[in-house]
Every structure is written in C-alpha cells, then in structure tokens.
Amino acid sequence: MLASELIERKRDGEELEADSLRSFLDGFRDGDVADYQMSAMLMAIYFRGLSDAELATLTRAMIESGRRLDFRRPGAPPAVDKHSTGGVGDKVSLVLAPLLAAAGVRVPMMSGRGLGHTGGTLDKLESIPGFRTDIDLDDFADIVDDVGCAMVGQSPDLTPLDGKLYALRDVTGTVPSIPLIASSIVSKKVAEGIEALVLDVTCGDGAFMREEEEALALARTMVELAGREGLAATALVTGMDAPLGRAVGNALEVREAVGCLHGGGPSDLEEVTLALATELPGVVREGEGLAAARDRLRGLLRNGAAADRFARLIERQGGDPSVVEDPGALPAAPIRAAWPAPATGWVHAVGAREVGLAAMELGAGRGRLEQAVDPTVGIELRVRPGDPVEEGAEIALIHARDASAAHRAAARLERAVRVEPDRPDPGSSALRWERRRVRYRVTAEGDEALD
Ligand code: URA
Numbered sequence: 066m067l068a069s070e071l072i073e074r075k076r077d078g079e080e081l082e083a084d085s086l087r088s089f090l091d092g093f094r095d096g097d098v099a100d101y102q103m104s105a106m107l108m109a110i111y112f113r114g115l116s117d118a119e120l121a122t123l124t125r126a127m128i129e130s131g132r133r134l135d136f137r138r139p140g141a142p143p144a145v146d147k148h149s150t151g152g153v154g155d156k157v158s159l160v161l162a163p164l165l166a167a168a169g170v171r172v173p174m175m176s177g178r179g180l181g182h183t184g185g186t187l188d189k190l191e192s193i194p195g196f197r198t199d200i201d202l203d204d205f206a207d208i209v210d211d212v213g214c215a216m217v218g219q220s221p222d223l224t225p226l227d228g229k230l231y232a233l234r235d236v237t238g239t240v241p242s243i244p245l246i247a248s249s250i251v252s253k254k255v256a257e258g259i260e261a262l263v264l265d266v267t268c269g270d271g272a273f274m275r276e277e278e279e280a281l282a283l284a285r286t287m288v289e290l291a292g293r294e295g296l297a298a299t300a301l302v303t304g305m306d307a308p309l310g311r312a313v314g315n316a317l318e319v320r321e322a323v324g325c326l327h328g329g330g331p332s333d334l335e336e337v338t339l340a341l342a343t344e345l346p347g348v349v350r351e352g353e354g355l356a357a358a359r360d361r362l363r364g365l366l367r368n369g370a371a372a373d374r375f376a377r378l379i380e381r382q383g384g385d386p387s388v389v390e391d392p393g394a395l396p397a398a399p400i401r402a403a404w405p406a407p408a409t410g411w412v413h414a415v416g417a418r419e420v421g422l423a424a425m426e427l428g429a430g431r432g433r434l435e436q437a438v439d440p441t442v443g444i445e446l447r448v449r450p451g452d453p454v455e456e457g458a459e460i461a462l463i464h465a466r467d468a469s470a471a472h473r474a475a476a477r478l479e480r481a482v483r484v485e486p487d488r489p490d491p492g493s494s495a496l497r498w499e500r501r502r503v504r505y506r507v508t509a510e511g512d513e514a515l516d
Contacts, residue, residue: 068099075109078113089106104237111245127226127227128224130227131256132223136171136260137259143345145263146259147264148264148265152272152305153271154308154318154417155305156325158174158216159318162174163214163372164326164342164365165345166378168342169347169348170346171210176190180434181421182424182430184318186216188315190382192441193385194385194388200217211381212374235433236433246273247283247290251294260297261345262296264287264288266284268280268302269304271420280302280505281505281507284301284302285507285512297346299507299508300506302506302507304503306450307450308420309333309337310331311446314429314464322334325366326366326372327369398464400463400465401465403459411489412454413483413484413489422477424444427442447461449499463478503515504516
C-alpha cells in the first residue's frame with residue numbers, strides 16, 4: 066500500500082493492520098518514507114490516537130530499529146531505572162540514582178536533554194566541570210558494576226527510530242500525544258535491558274499533561290505497554306504546577322541536588338525521590354514496610370552514603386567530585402539580580418511553565434535539540450504557593466549572563482508568580498499539589514489515589 070494511502074486511512078480514523086504500519090515505519094527508518102509523510106502521519110496519530118495493537122507495533126518497531134542491551138545478571142542486585150515525562154526544576158535523577166546505588170540496587174540510567182521550558186538531566190550533569198555523558202557502553206557497564214550507578218545519554222544505536230521520530234515531533238507540534246510519548250519512553254527503557262522501571266508522570270502547568278485525567282491515562286498506557294514488553298513498571302503521578310524544589314537552571318539544580326544528597330531537602334524533592342525509590346524491587350526489604358524503608362533511605366541521605374556514591378560516579382565519568390563537598394566549585398553566572406515581590410499579600414501560584422521559559426530566556430534551556438545551553442544561569446525561587454510576602458522582599462534571584470537577559474527573565478517571572486491580597490483557598494489545586502507532590506500510584510493491578 067502507498068504511504069499516502071496509509072496516512073489517509075489513519076487521518077480518517079481507521080485502524081492500520083500491523084504489517085502495513087510496520088512497513089511504513091521501517092520505510093521511514095530507511096529513508097523510503099519522507100519526513101513530510103511521517104509528519105502528516107504523526108499529526109494523524111496526534112488527533113486519532115492508536116489502538117493497543119497499533120501502539121504495540123510502533124513500540125516494537127522502535128525497539129527493533131537498534132541494539133538491545135542487557136543489564137540483568139542472575140544473582141546480582143536488580144538493574145532498575147526511572148524516567149520522568151519532564152518538568153521544571155526536576156533534578157530527581159541526580160539524587161535518586163546515587164541513593165538507589167547506596168541502597169544496593171544497580172542503576173544504568175540513560176537520560177535526555179532539556180527541551181523548551183523543561184530541563185534535562187544530561188545538561189545538569191554537564192554543568193559539573195569535566196563530566197562526560199557520552200561514555201561508551203562497556204565503560205558504562207563497568208561503572209554500574211563498580212559504583213552501582215552511571216548516568217549517560219541515550220546511545221544513538223538504541224531505538225534510533227525514536228530519535229528520528231522525536232526530532233520530527235519536536236518541530237511539528239506532535240510531542241504531547243499519549244501513544245507517541247508512551248512508545249518513545251517505553252521502547253527506550255525496554256532496549257536498555259533493565260529489570261524494572263519507575264515512571265514519574267508529571268502533571269500540571271509545567272508538564273506535557275496539564276490535567277490529572279490525562280496524566281493518569283499516560284501512566285496507565287505506559288505501565289501496560291511496558292508490561293506487555295516484559296518490563297515490570299509502576300508509575301507515580303506527581304505535581305508540576307510549581308517547579309520542583311527552588312532552583313531552576315543547570316548548575317543551580319546540581320547544587321540543590323547535592324544539598325538533598327546530604328539530607329538537606331528541599332522537602333518536595335526528597336518526597337518525590339523517596340516515593341519513586343520505594344517503587345523499585347530490591348529497595349524495600351522483606352517485612353520492612355514503606356515508612357521504615359523511607360526512613361532508612363533518609364538515613365542514607367543524612368549519613369553521606371548517597372553523596373559518596375554521587376562523588377564516585379562523577380569521578381568515574383571524568384568530572385570534578387569536589388562539587389559534592391563544595392558546590393562553590395560549580396560554574397557561576399556573572400550577574401545576580403534580586404527580583405522583588407510586586408505587592409504585599411500571598412503567593413497563589415508559581416507557574417512552572419513561565420519559570421521554565423524564564424530560565425530558557427536566560428540561556429539555561431534550548432528551543433531546538435541541537436542548541437547549546439549555558440550551565441551557569443537560572444533562577445532561585447524564594448517562595449512557594451501559599452507563602453505570605455511583603456512588597457519589595459526578594460522572592461527570586463536571577464542568575465544571568467548580562468543585564469538584558471536578566472530583564473527578559475524578570476518579565477517572565479512577573480507572569481509566573483501571582484501575588485494576591487488574600488490568603489489562597491487551601492483546597493485550591495496549587496495548594497493541594499504543594500501539600501502532596503505525589504498524588505497517584507499506577508501499577509499493573511490498577512490505580513491508587515494517595516490523598
Ligand atoms: N520523553 C521522551 O523520551 N519521549 C517523549 O516523547 C516525551 C518525553
């Protein structure tokens with residue numbers, strides 16, 4: 066069948082049979098289906114969705130487009146990973162991977178770069194002087210065996226079809242689609258050859274999924290899809306109305322993560338990290354219970370064990386491990402500009418999306434995947450939704466390359482931080498997410514609301 070016929074059938078809402086869809090996808094991989102045809106197909110999928118069978122075909126085509134790794138070793142601790150659907154100030158991986166290694170599981174973590182208003186773990190790690198994320202797969206496996214965790218970029222020979230599709234989705238308005246996100250993430254994690262996966266499905270202003278129902282639907286789709294591919298997965302739906310933690314920007318986020326690795330919070334970052342950690346096999350001991358396991362993990366943050374793993378990982382990946390004891394060794398921006406509260410009152414919202422765009426405006430993020438980022442710039446927030454503020458008090462500190470970038474970021478912050486004269490309603494969506502950042506748990510058995 067002609068590529069154009071398949072596009073028309075999908076456009077009109079028909080289900081494509083597995084062999085037709087597969088030959089279209091393989092044709093795109095091999096250059097026989099043009100970018101403009103695949104762009105049209107992606108838009109048709111965006112509007113029409115995919116049936117379970119079509120989703121399975123797409124995911125398989127991605128997995129089989131490249132190499133497959135295998136970190137499973139009989140008798141060794143389980144190899145696990147975490148993937149987030151993206152957010153602002155999300156430095157969870159930097160804390161979680163060393164913490165899990167200190168808890169005795171193995172974490173071969175493959176991460177991505179930031180795009181648009183969202184940050185990426187690789188950009189954050191590369192703000193550590195000397196740190197390399199492009200190490201070869203044999204060295205990667207050795208570091209996982211020795212340190213318990215390693216953090217690298219997605220190898221280009223793993224799921225190359227996803228890489229090609231993602232590049233097109235990025236420029237055709239087709240990123241926020243449940244089947245396209247689910248197949249992209251699950252295919253990469255299956256090809257990684259891990260035993261179990263925990264998914265952080267972000268929800269709210271700064272996430273791809275703005276509404277809880279959408280986030281839950283994405284979580285269910287990924288858990289089920291991973292299960293069908295033989296990868297045990299659970300998902301947590303976590304809040305992304307306000308940025309996670311207080312720092313947004315690469316080196317600033319490493320600094321905050323290092324603070325958390327030493328047991329110094331912030332509390333929302335610690336809450337999300339511990340909740341994700343205890344979803345993975347090999348972390349909660351038999352008969353221990355969730356609360357006791359989380360207390361034990363907090364102990365690994367406070368006694369330096371997790372921070373020590375991070376220092377070892379940095380050293381093995383070519384970076385300067387002294388940043389773990391002295392975050393002053395991280396690069397810093399030349400300009401720091403205080404941003405004052407516009408009025409006296411209460412903070413009703415700190416919009417994650419606008420804060421992310423402000424950081425991007427400063428140079429911390431990128432509009433296209435191939436652009437470079439500035440590791441030094443970003444924003445430190447001094448307030449959270451629900452806090453009282455006095456007019457003129459510093460509510461954010463902008464780290465910038467120059468005064469005009471600081472000015473542009475301040476204009477974004479004005480839209481992000483909403484101060485009103487009255488105290489916010491404790492039942493408002495922003496304050497509910499503030500009280501509990503982890504809202505739902507989705508497993509193969511079903512969903513659980515956590516509040
Ligand atoms: N992260 C991915 O890896 N893929 C997507 O499609 C979206 C977020």
